[in-house]
Amino acid sequence: MKKTLRASLLSAMVAAATLGTQAVASAADAVNWPTRPVQVVVIANPGGDTDFNARMMAKYFNRITGKTMVVTNVAGGGGTLAAEQVKGAAADGNTLLFTHPGQLIVNEVAGLSEDSYEVFDVACIAGVDKSAVFVASRQSGVTSMKDLIDKAKAKPGSLTYGTEMGNFSHVQGLMLEKLTGTKLKMVDAGTVSDRVVAMLGGRVDLGAISYGSVQDYVNGGQMVALGQPNDEHNALLGDVPTLKEQGLDITLDKPYVVAFPKGTDPAIVKKMADLMKQITEIPEYAEDLKKFKQPVAYFGTEESKAILAKTREDFMQFKDDLRKAK
Structure with a gap:
């Protein structure tokens, strides 16, 4: 009897929820x-x-x-x-x-x-x-994500990461540090355009920047795209590998x-x-x-x-x- 009552109540609740959803959808249409x-x-x-x-x-x-x-x-x-x-x-x-x-x-x-x-x-x-990439300046000497990790571990704080302190790009850098066991030197380098200029001038070594903003410099050899922090490879970024493909469990959407x-x-x-x-x-x-x-x-x-x-x-x-x- 109790099982039947519980089943009846459950059915009523499901029906009510369904009707509620339909009512909201209908109201949205109207x-x-x-x-x-x-x-x-x-x-x-x-x-x-x-x-x-x-x-x-x-x-x-x-x-x-x-x-x-x-x-x-x-x-x-x-x-x-x-x-x-x-x-x-x-x-x-x-x-x-x-x-x-x-x-x-x-x-x-x-x-x-x-x-x-x-x-x-x-x-x-x-x-x-899903267009962001971790990128390194040519002057940094960093040529791959493995290279970045090796250099940062060998000399903590020697590589500068350009960001807007306290904002999303800062979180990207902090997460990179944590998941790679490295220590970077975080510097406030301003907006995306400011950071690009700083990297081209050799004042900043690394950054997390939309690929469209640095693609010409990557193709021209002034920068190196180290990896895309996507769960799956974004083919629109060409052959830039994901961090997961490089053994790093980092996804930053x-x-x-x-x-x-x-x-x-x-x-x-x-x-x-x-x-x-x-x-x-x-x-x-x-x-x-x-x-x-x-x-x-x-x-x-x-x-x-x-x-x-x-x-x-x-x-x-x-x-x-x-x-x-x-």
């Missing part, structure tokens, strides 16, 4: 959104990978919905200025944030902000940057997160997630992403939250180093 231009606030300046991905999203959003998505770049404060602008905006679906863990999570772990992804209504992960102010209608949040999924299924969109050496990727709302939670857990081990840098 919601009258967007009704006017939607502003997407990007945490970075124009020209970089984050801005590029936001503009690709806006391009196809405009095409599918017939409504305009306006990209607004609000750089500064490690992304906190953009986050605060969206956090304080009306929760009407007309303002959203385009960001990544370098703002949502690193700032929290580093103590730059008390906020994390929970203060927003996360819609989806619109893409994942940078997902691009789409989020609304807290309290936004769940039907709008779901509709945005569904629209982004629809965008990723357009062949022309995939071709556009190749310009930044990036394959198509997408994760729905619940998957995105789980990824962000796991990322925060991984980054917490570097809390002390990041807070010292700030």
Whole structure:
């Protein structure tokens, strides 16, 4: 009798959950959104990978919905200025944030902000940057990842790693140190363009930089691409091997997160997630992403939250180093 009752209750719960999911989906289909231009606030300046991905999203959003998505770049404060602008905006679906863990999570772990992804209504992960490579300057004398490890172990702190202290590239360097058992000299070398110039001038030995930003210098012999920190080989990066292929269990993805102010209608949040999924299924969109050496990727709302939670857990081990840098 008890088993039958439990089974009946379980069936009722499953049916209720299914109906609830269907109700949300139905509401998302029916919601009258967007009704006017939607502003997407990007945490970075124009020209970089984050801005590029936001503009690709806006391009196809405009095409599918017939409504305009306006990209607004609000750089500064490690992304906190953009986050605060969206956090304080009306929760009407007309303002959203385009960001990544370098703002949502690193700032929290580093103590730059008390906020994390929970203060927003996360819609989806619109893409994942798999274009980064660990790269060495010609002047460093480093010719491979094995060479880097050998030199760094033989003389700890002798190799300089250029980064923006306390930000995502800093986490990449700290993780490289931990998983290779090495000690690098972390130096604040500024933005990506600043770091490229510093490496070309021999002032910085190493960096983690988007391959598109250094490809010409790798082909020209001024830099050496040591490895891509992807779980699988990104063919768009040519023959640059993954770190896993070199015996190092290092995966460092940078997902691009789409989020609304807290309290936004769940039907709008779901509709945005569904629209982004629809965008990723357009062949022309995939071709556009190749310009930044990036394959198509997408994760729905619940998957995105789980990824962000796991990322925060991984980054917490570097809390002390990041807070010292700030």
